[in-house]
Amino acid sequence: xxxxxxxxxxxxxxxxxxxxxxxxxxxxxxxxxxxxxxxxxxxxxxxxxxxxxxxxxxxxxxxxxxxxxxxxxxxxxxxxxxxxxxxxxxxxxxxxxxxxxxxxxxxxxxxxxxxxxxxxxxxxxxxxxxxxxxxxxxxxxxxxxxxxxxxxxxxxxxxxxxxxxxxxxxxxxxxxxxxxxxxxxxxxxxxxxxxxxxxxxxxxxxxxxxxxxxxxxxxxxxxxxxxxxxxxxxxxxxxxxxxxxxxxxxxxxxxxxxxxxxxxxxxxxxxxxxxxxxxxxxxxxxxxxxxxxxxxxxxxxxxxxxxxxxxxxxxxxxxxxxxxxxxxxxxxxxxxxxxxxxxxxxxxxxxxxxxxxxxxxxxxxxxxxxxxx
Amino acid sequence: xxxxxxxxxxxxxxxxxxxxxxxxxxxxxxxxxxxxxxxxxxxxxxxxxxxxxxxxxxxxxxxxxxxxxxxxxxxxxxxxxxxxxxxxxxxxxxxxxxxxxxxxxxxxxxxxxxxxxxxxxxxxxxxxxxxxxxxxxxxxxxxxxxxxxxxxxxxxxxxxxxxxxxxxxxxxxxxxxxxxxxxxxxxxxxxxxxxxxxxxxxxxxxxxxxxxxxxxxxxxxxxxxxxxxxxxxxxxxxxxxxxxxxxxxxxxxxxxxxxxxxxxxxxxxxxxxxxxxxxxxxxxxxxxxxxxxxxxxxxxxxxxxxxxxxxxxxxxxxxxxxxxx
Numbered sequence: 113x114x115x116x117x118x119x120x121x122x123x124x125x126x127x128x129x130x131x132x133x134x135x136x137x138x139x140x141x142x143x144x145x146x147x148x149x150x151x152x153x154x155x156x157x158x159x160x161x162x163x164x165x166x167x168x169x170x171x172x173x174x175x176x177x178x179x180x181x182x183x184x185x186x187x188x189x190x191x192x193x194x195x196x197x198x199x200x201x202x203x204x205x206x207x208x209x210x211x212x213x214x215x216x217x218x219x220x221x222x223x224x225x226x227x228x229x230x231x232x233x234x235x236x237x238x239x240x241x242x243x244x245x246x247x248x249x250x251x252x253x254x255x256x257x258x259x260x261x262x263x264x265x266x267x268x269x270x271x272x273x274x275x276x277x278x279x280x281x282x283x284x285x286x287x288x289x290x291x292x293x294x295x296x297x298x299x300x301x302x303x304x305x306x307x308x309x310x311x312x313x314x315x316x317x318x319x320x321x322x323x324x325x326x327x328x329x330x331x332x333x334x335x336x337x338x339x340x341x342x343x344x345x346x347x348x349x350x351x352x353x354x355x356x357x358x359x360x361x362x363x364x365x366x367x368x369x370x371x372x373x374x375x376x377x378x379x380x381x382x383x384x385x386x387x388x389x390x391x392x393x394x395x396x397x398x399x400x401x402x403x404x405x406x407x408x409x410x411x412x413x414x415x416x417x418x419x420x421x422x423x424x425x426x427x428x429x430x431x432x433x434x435x436x437x438x439x440x441x442x443x444x445x446x447x448x449x450x451x452x453x454x455x456x457x458x459x460x461x462x463x464x465x466x467x468x469x470x471x472x473x474x475x476x477x478x479x480x481x482x483x484x485x
Numbered sequence: 486x487x488x489x490x491x492x493x494x495x496x497x498x499x500x501x502x503x504x505x506x507x508x509x510x511x512x513x514x515x516x517x518x519x520x521x522x523x524x525x526x527x528x529x530x531x532x533x534x535x536x537x538x539x540x541x542x543x544x545x546x547x548x549x550x551x552x553x554x555x556x557x558x559x560x561x562x563x564x565x566x567x568x569x570x571x572x573x574x575x576x577x578x579x580x581x582x583x584x585x586x587x588x589x590x591x592x593x594x595x596x597x598x599x600x601x602x603x604x605x606x607x608x609x610x611x612x613x614x615x616x617x618x619x620x621x622x623x624x625x626x627x628x629x630x631x632x633x634x635x636x637x638x639x640x641x642x643x644x645x646x647x648x649x650x651x652x653x654x655x656x657x658x659x660x661x662x663x664x665x666x667x668x669x670x671x672x673x674x675x676x677x678x679x680x681x682x683x684x685x686x687x688x689x690x691x692x693x694x695x696x697x698x699x700x701x702x703x704x705x706x707x708x709x710x711x712x713x714x715x716x717x718x719x720x721x722x723x724x725x726x727x728x729x730x731x732x733x734x735x736x737x738x739x740x741x742x743x744x745x746x747x748x749x750x751x752x753x754x755x756x757x758x759x760x761x762x763x764x765x766x767x768x769x770x771x772x773x774x775x776x777x778x779x780x781x782x783x784x785x786x787x788x789x790x791x792x793x794x795x796x797x798x799x800x801x802x803x804x805x806x807x808x809x810x
Contacts, residue, residue, distance in 0.1 A: 114598025121595020125584065132583040132624075319577030326543050326573035327596040328565055 118329050122337025126311065130341060136307065144299040144349050148356045151291050162246050164188040165200045165209035172220030178231060181257055182213060187249045200234065210236040211246050223261060289364070292357035293445040294418035296376070297438050299353055301408035304346050304380050308387030309400040311338060316395035331480050339384045346380040347373065366452030375448065375458065378465045379441040383408070385472030392480045416442045437465040496521045496648050496679050497542065502551035504537050511537040513702040514551065519681060521647070524674055526693030527683040528791075530799065533699040535683040536576060539652050542681070543573045556648055569597075572641035572649035576656065576683075579637030582626040586617050589625055590640055597644040611639035614669070631662025638669060642678070649673070651682040655689065667692050687791045696791070698798055705798050710791055717797050718789040720747055720761035723770055726783040730756050736777030740764055748793065757787055 130136050164182060168175050182188045191209055194200050200212040212234040222229035233250050235243040315321040324334065350373065357363035365372070387404060394400040414420060415429060416438035422430055433439045444461035447453035455462075497519035504512040512534040519525045529535045540546040542555050544564025553560045556570035580589050590608045599607060612618045615635040617628075625633060634654055641649055651670075655663045667689065670680055682693070690696045691710050698706040698713070706713055725733055730749055733756045740746045745762040764770045771784050 113600070117595050117598050117600045121592050124595070125581065125588070125592040128584050128588055129581070319575060320581065322540075322545060322575050322577070323573070323579060324596065325545055326568060326571075326575065327593070328569045328598065329596050330565075 115330075115333060118333045119337045119340075122329065122334060123340045126338055126341045129311065130345070140303045140307070140345050140349065141352065143302065144295075144353050145356060147299060148292060148295055148353055148360075151295055152357075152361050160186050161189045162187060162211050162242065162249075163191040163209045165192040165194060165203045165212040166190060167194050167197050167200055167212065167214045169195070169197075169217045170215050170219040174220040174223050174229075175215040175231075178215060178219075178257060179213065181253050182250075188246075197232075204234060204236050207236075210239065210242060211250075226265060289361065289450065290446065291418075292353065292361055292363045293449050294416065294442055295357075296350060296353050296445060297379075297412045297416050297418055297442050298409070299349050300346055300376070300380060300441075301383055301412045301438065303349060304342060304383035305387040305390070305408045306401060306404045307345075308339060308342055308384050309390040309394075309404040310397055311342075312388060312391035313395055313397045313400040316391070317397055331477055335388060335476070335480070339388065342384055343377075343380055346384075347376065350376045350380075363449060365449055367448035367454065371455060371458065372445065372448050375441065375444040375462065375465075378462055378469065379437055382437045382465050382469040382472065385469055385476060388476040389472050389479070392476055411436045412438045415439060418442055434464075435468070437468045440464040494521060495519060496556055497525075497681065498554045499542070500552045502538070502541060502553050503549050504534075504541060504546065505549045510702050512541070515699075515702075515704045516551075517697055517704060517707055519648075519679060521679055522674060522677055523695065524670065524680045524682065524693045526690045526696040527681065527699065528685070528687070528690050528696055528795065529683075529699030530685065534702040535699055536652055538699070539573075539650050539681070539683060542567075543571060543650055544568050545573075569644075570646060570648065572644070572646040574637050574641045574649070574651045574654055576652040580625045580633060580640065583624065585622050585624055586612070586615075586628070586636060587621040589636065590643065593640040594643045599644060607643045607645070611636075611643055614642075615639040629662075630658050631665065634658055634662065634666055635669065638666070642673070646678070648679040648681065651680065653683055653685070655684065655686060663689065687795055690791050698795065700799055706794070713791065713794045714789045718747070718759060718793040720759050720789075721765040721770075722757055722759045722787040722789050723767075724752070724755045724757055724785040724787040725774070726755050726785075728756060728774070728779050728782055732777075732779055733758060733774070736774050736779050737764075740773065748797075755785075755787075759789060759793070 166179050166182075168179060179190070183190045188211065192200075192203055194203075197214050200209065200214070203209040204212060214232040214234065216230070216232070219229050219231060231254075233247075235246055237243050312321075315324065329337075354363075354365075354372075358365060386408070390403050390407065391400045394403060411432070412418065415422065415425075415433035415436060417433070418438075422433045422439060425433065440461035444453075444458040447458050447461075451457075495518040497517075499518065500516050501514045502512060502516070503510065503514050515534075515538060527535050527538065537546065541548050541560055542553055544555075544560050544567040547564075548561050555567045558566040558570065560567050581592070584592065587608065590611050591604075594604045594607055612621055615632070615638070617632065617636060620628070625636065628636065638649075638651070638654065641651075655666055658666065663686070670682070671692070674680055682689075684690060693710065695707065695709055696713060697704050706717065708716065728736075730751050734741070734749055737746050737749075737758065737760075740760065740762075743762070745764055746758060746760050748757070748759040750757045758770075760770065764773060767784065767786075771782070774782060774784075
């Protein structure tokens with residue numbers, strides 16, 4: 113009974129600290145919404161409306177058909193036409209256009225003769241991601257143009273080999289659908305690790321930890337009491353990000369909500385423990401916040417698979433990514449949200465996060481002596 | 486060191502308690518006992534080892550060597566039992582400033598595992614005791630220092646400990662609030678609580694039943710304030726007004742030769758001279774000054790203070806005897 117009383121007293125005190133400091137609530141609840149709006153609307157990895165400059169030296173029906181093929185969809189947008197190939201380069205340099213299509217004289221003639229007709233595409237490699245995507249678009253346009261010609265010339269024609277691709281789970285390959293669950297990882301690490309690291313370090317710094325240690329409150333009681341409010345706050349954030357994602361960006365929830373919260377809870381616990389370890393080791397708010405930022409934000413951004421595929425990383429980083437819980441959280445979350453995975457698929461993610469939690473718990477209780485140094 | 490404790494059985498028994506941090510010995514084989522119901526003052530300069538001693542006695546710091554029983558529990562092996570039995574008011578911090586008065590009390594009573602009617606009764610007692618019944622909803626930050634200290638004391642007493650450790654409770658508090666605070670301490674002791682208090686205000690030490698003096702980690706003296714003065718600064722103190730220190734020193738040169746003058750100190754416009762032997766007599770003393778041509782002086786009887794004791798002992802501890810007169 114008195115154990116429970118002590119934990120509750122600490123948790124309640126922590127809630128008062130949170131409520132008295134508006135910055136915490138703004139940070140904890142405002143930032144997730146701001147991030148999701150930013151990533152959902154402004155930051156898009158979908159490359160569309162690539163500004164295109166055209167040099168049509170052939171002036172034929174065929175060349176105009178090719179230009180039309182490029183601009184028919186929203187992929188490319190015609191921003192300029194020029195007569196000389198040399199005059200498009202400044203457009204690329206000044207970023208007016210990011211791609212230039214140059215159709216040389218004789219394009220229509222070659223097409224009709226059945227010879228290989230060439231058109232040149234200049235791409236702005238300074239933005240390699242957009243360039244790679246534009247190249248993909250251009251290739252598929254060229255391929256469909258060729259097929260069209262082949263059908264005209266041969267009456268009917270089928271490709272000897274054709275891959276029919278159907279993209280499952282996110283048919284339109286919208287990045288927001290993938291990003292929103294990824295954002296959850298950033299929001300949770302920021303608040304869970306940063307705030308716990310700060311709250312415990314603050315008690316050391318102000319000397320209140322000494323007063324706390326002079327009471328019969330035990331280590332586990334301090335840990336439970338201090339972390340419980342932040343655990344609840346984390347779950348509120350999950351709900352907030354998820355709701356915003358579903359309402360604004362049509363993020364599907366194909367799997368079970370309970371499983372989703374189980375994954376989030378386990379990840380939160382792992383992160384709260386990491387924050388605790390940081391604060392009991394540093395015992396200083398300044399250092400704690402820096403360590404927290406470096407040890408969480410970077411892995412969450414870079415090593416979670418949120419933006420960059422882990423499989424393409426050097427082995428050392430891959431290894432690190434497999435130790436930290438961020439990757440498992442993003443994996444599990446995307447699995448449940450997009451693929452509708454059940455426990456039978458996501459359990460390894462849960463185990464991995466659970467292991468990290470246990471290790472951090474052991475380290476923090478070892479370092480967290482109820483004595484002053 | 487004399488282990489005579491007042492009022493019967495001891496509530497704190499310390500035997501050769503030692504704390505070393507690496508090569509530095511913060512507390513060096515300290516032994517003493519504190520009797521139940523006593524106000525025990527622990528005196529010393531900053532860094533003398535007061536806080537380290539108190540932290541060991543509160544179970545916050547494991548002793549390197551030696552033993553201490555606090556309320557019957559060994560601080561080295563059963564720190565948690567010690568913590569349950571005592572109250573502690575730390576030097577740096579005692580309250581959460583972003584919590585209200587009542588929230589602080591609710592927290593500390595909860596931290597001591599109190600609940601229900603007892604908790605409510607004790608919080609009400611603490612509000613009353615600290616004189617904060619009508620300010621319970623105010624943020625602690627907004628309270629003046631003196632009232633904060635009273636609240637901190639009350640919150641360390643919520644669980645009705647038989648013994649309370651106060652580490653520099655009046656540091657940074659104005660004189661009037663200090664006097665009020667000490668009134669509370671005496672009230673507490675009348676109720677049977679033992680108070681172990683560290684301070685560097687020497688006037689406060691006069692309120693203690695017994696005073697231990699720490700110098701560089703060692704307990705160099707332990708006695709009642711009167712006993713300390715009688716032992717370490719014996720003799721009569723004369724306050725002389727109307728002459729400079731040098732004039733007085735020259736006038737008393739023969740007595741100084743005879744080791745009858747122990748200290749000559751300037752206090753404002755007065756020169757205080759502590760003497761033993763024939764010069765303790767008023768007429769003999771004024772005669773000695775007049776003989777040296779120092780007439781028309783105001784001469785008054787003064788008192789040795791604990792400050793004199795402190796200077797005497799600290800001077801001896803650091804530099805041997807040469808600082809004395």
